[in-house]
Amino acid sequence: MSASMASTEPKVRRSFLSVPDLTHADLERLLTLAAEMKADRGLGRGAPTADALGGQHVALLFEKPSLRTRCTFEVAIHELGGHTVHLPAQFSEAVREPLEDVARNLERWIAALVIRTYRQETAVACSAAAPRLRVINALSDEHHPCQALADVLTLREHWGTFRGRTLAYVGDGNNVATSLAQAATMMGVTVHIATPAGYELPRGVTKALTGLTRDGAELRLFTNPREAVAGAHAVYTDVWTSMGQEREAVKRRGIFADYRVDRTLMAAASPGALFMHCLPAHRGEEVTAEVLESRASVVFDQAENRLHTQKALLAMLLGAP
Numbered sequence: 001m002s003a004s005m006a007s008t009e010p011k012v013r014r015s016f017l018s019v020p021d022l023t024h025a026d027l028e029r030l031l032t033l034a035a036e037m038k039a040d041r042g043l044g045r046g047a048p049t050a051d052a053l054g055g056q057h058v059a060l061l062f063e064k065p066s067l068r069t070r071c072t073f074e075v076a077i078h079e080l081g082g083h084t085v086h087l088p089a090q091f092s093e094a095v096r097e098p099l100e101d102v103a104r105n106l107e108r109w110i111a112a113l114v115i116r117t118y119r120q121e122t123a124v125a126c127s128a129a130a131p132r133l134r135v136i137n138a139l140s141d142e143h144h145p146c147q148a149l150a151d152v153l154t155l156r157e158h159w160g161t162f163r164g165r166t167l168a169y170v171g172d173g174n175n176v177a178t179s180l181a182q183a184a185t186m187m188g189v190t191v192h193i194a195t196p197a198g199y200e201l202p203r204g205v206t207k208a209l210t211g212l213t214r215d216g217a218e219l220r221l222f223t224n225p226r227e228a229v230a231g232a233h234a235v236y237t238d239v240w241t242s243m244g245q246e247r248e249a250v251k252r253r254g255i256f257a258d259y260r261v262d263r264t265l266m267a268a269a270s271p272g273a274l275f276m277h278c279l280p281a282h283r284g285e286e287v288t289a290e291v292l293e294s295r296a297s298v299v300f301d302q303a304e305n306r307l308h309t310q311k312a313l314l315a316m317l318l319g320a321p
């Protein structure tokens, strides 16, 4: 077990449904452990955390498509000495039995449920019904907290420190934007969010963020993307049409057209600014191929760090205290 795992700091709360389920100390500890695990990965079964899950079982239930999240959780669980159980998405539809009963069954056999769901309430209900079950939100319509963990690790790797840094998010005020704003401001990064009117972060999220910020970090909201990226040290965007919104795609392409991240927008940011995207990306839509493939782009670092941060999360939720 690594030095971070042996820490006497309190363990993470039982479930991880959104970023604020972690304290600032939890998040600091998670980033440290993820960096250790990333460095140790080449040791394989000889890594100090190779048996952190001790043969525990983790169920995966995905209502929506996934490449990165599904693969990285599967690999993470395997590399920590755990086992995966794949559940058909139909179990969250509560046709055969109530969702709460599904969760109450699961907690008798498995340690954690990784769930990608449309409704945040589905993950919340599983956690509430089954107190022994660790529920990990692998994306809902409201939050994408596991993505945000990888994003802040990527920022720390490239920046070294968060203090005095500004991140600009340009596009839809969606689940990715919510979790990113929460994690980044919690680490002391000032966050600028530029969205069209009607596509802002939910009001409840912006109100609650004032209680999360540290080290003088601020959340500032814009409608003009050029104003938002001015002086920013990283520019982040996401798809304009998220999973489940496909019928709005044509309308959204019109509404978001001025929010495309291209060479001109990147030039308005601080020299050396990073480009970030959670992927999958739509080249020519929310970002040009030129920017996505540029030296500024760290999108595959973000994708890699999904693995290391989720390993750290699993070890903190399920490993020895």
Ligand code: CP
Pocket (backbone or CB within 6 Å): 065, 066, 067, 068, 069, 070, 139, 147, 278, 279, 280
């Ligand atoms: N970024 C992300 O969550 O990717 P997937 O949808 O492929 O899991």
